[in-house]
Amino acid sequence: MERVAGWFYDGRRFREGTIGWEDDVIVEVRNGRARNPIATGLIIPGLWNAHTHLGDAVVTQELTGTLEELVAPPHGLKHRILARAKDDAVIAAMRRAMATMLRTGTTGFTDFREGGLKGLKLLYAAVAPMPLRGVALGRPMGLDYDAREVSAILQTSDGIAVSSYVDWPGDEIRKLAAHVRREKKIFAVHCSERIREDIDKVLALSPSFLVHMLQATDADLNRCADAGVPIVVCPRSNAFFGMTPDIPRMIRSGVELRLGTDNAMINVPSILREIEFAYRVARMHGGVPARDIFEMALHGRQVADRHTSGAIRVGEQADLVVFDLPGGLNGFASLMRASASDVSLVVSGGRMWPSRSTTTPRTARRRRT
Numbered sequence: 001m002e003r004v005a006g007w008f009y010d011g012r013r014f015r016e017g018t019i020g021w022e023d024d025v026i027v028e029v030r031n032g033r034a035r036n037p038i039a040t041g042l043i044i045p046g047l048w049n050a051h052t053h054l055g056d057a058v059v060t061q062e063l064t065g066t067l068e069e070l071v072a073p074p075h076g077l078k079h080r081i082l083a084r085a086k087d088d089a090v091i092a093a094m095r096r097a098m099a100t101m102l103r104t105g106t107t108g109f110t111d112f113r114e115g116g117l118k119g120l121k122l123l124y125a126a127v128a129p130m131p132l133r134g135v136a137l138g139r140p141m142g143l144d145y146d147a148r149e150v151s152a153i154l155q156t157s158d159g160i161a162v163s164s165y166v167d168w169p170g171d172e173i174r175k176l177a178a179h180v181r182r183e184k185k186i187f188a189v190h191c192s193e194r195i196r197e198d199i200d201k202v203l204a205l206s207p208s209f210l211v212h213m214l215q216a217t218d219a220d221l222n223r224c225a226d227a228g229v230p231i232v233v234c235p236r237s238n239a240f241f242g243m244t245p246d247i248p249r250m251i252r253s254g255v256e257l258r259l260g261t262d263n264a265m266i267n268v269p270s271i272l273r274e275i276e277f278a279y280r281v282a283r284m285h286g287g288v289p290a291r292d293i294f295e296m297a298l299h300g301r302q303v304a305d306r307h308t309s310g311a312i313r314v315g316e317q318a319d320l321v322v323f324d325l326p327g328g329l330n331g332f333a334s335l336m337r338a339s340a341s342d343v344s345l346v347v348s349g350g351r352m353w354p355s356r357s358t359t360t361p362r363t364a365r366r367r368r369t
């Protein structure tokens with residue numbers, strides 16, 4: 001069994017103790033510090049990036065222009081670049097983004113993957129060697145419903161995610177969403193980012209979650225809360241286009257919030273950076289406790305595992321992040337200021353990152369000489 005020790009998150013607060021895991025499961029949580037832990041510090045469950053477009057990482061140029069000019073399908077800059085990018089370049093860019101996620105304490109992500117079946121294939125190729133859980137949501141090539149295409153995408157993905165309700169003809173998106181529901185997979189959609197959309201029509205699609213909801217009214221947010229449909233907010237992405245989510249208002253509505261980094265060409269997919277920015281943006285609208293922002297960065301995991309407690313407990317997946325940061329009662333505040341250099345160990349599905357095996361060849365080389 002491997003063990004880490006320090007101040008760990010028990011679902012309500014930070015408490016001092018030792019966490020042990022075998023294979024990919026936490027098997028020991030106890031008070032008191034073990035004698036030889038492999039790392040010590042502030043320990044949290046692996047963070048979950050609830051909204052990415054990792055393929056965009058292939059776009060490296062400085063970005064200018066509006067939301068539509070950069071990301072809207074089918075002619076936005078990202079779609080033009082992705083259409084002509086070489087497969088190997090897209091895979092390498094996505095893998096680099098995944099390494100960034102791991103280094104910054106993220107052990108799982110939910111990706112909106114463009115490019116139909118082929119787009120999914122590239123994502124799987126990128127994630128294969130990485131100790132990361134990815135929820136892959138594919139997207140049809142066009143803005144119309146083709147039953148055969150949708151069946152094929154659903155066979156090789158966790159579901160389907162599309163740009164927005166208003167981009168699609170109403171009948172077509174209703175058929176698409178109904179098909180995804182029949183297959184019991186995830187259907188997700190961006191909503192009310194640039195303009196307010198009709199929330200009743202969007203919720204009638206039975207989405208698993210919505211992304212953005214910047215232009216939502218209080219009534220729209222209440223409708224989401226009543227329907228039990230979570231909202232993923234991506235404050236850095238919004239700020240890039242001159243907007244900010246009113247996180248305190250969203251929390252007051254009772255809707256469940258999750259945190260995502262959105263387009264990888266706009267924001268490096270570090271949830272730590274998103275946490276820091278979300279906390280600041282929330283203060284612009286009155287502020288929320290640090291713990292609320294932290295919870296937003298954990299709850300995205302429920303898309304993959306509905307019954308997860310979001311706490312470090314026996315029986316949970318061995319996804320742990322150890323920070324070299326002050327613990328105790330100030331653990332939540334410490335996390336609002338955390339950066340990649342504060343991460344001393346990431347355990348994802350029981351596998352360690354950086355991988356301990358990477359030191360072996362160097363040692364072996366040294367011995368030979």
Ligand SMILES: [Zn+2]
Pocket residue numbers: 051052053112190211262263
């Ligand atoms: Zn997005």
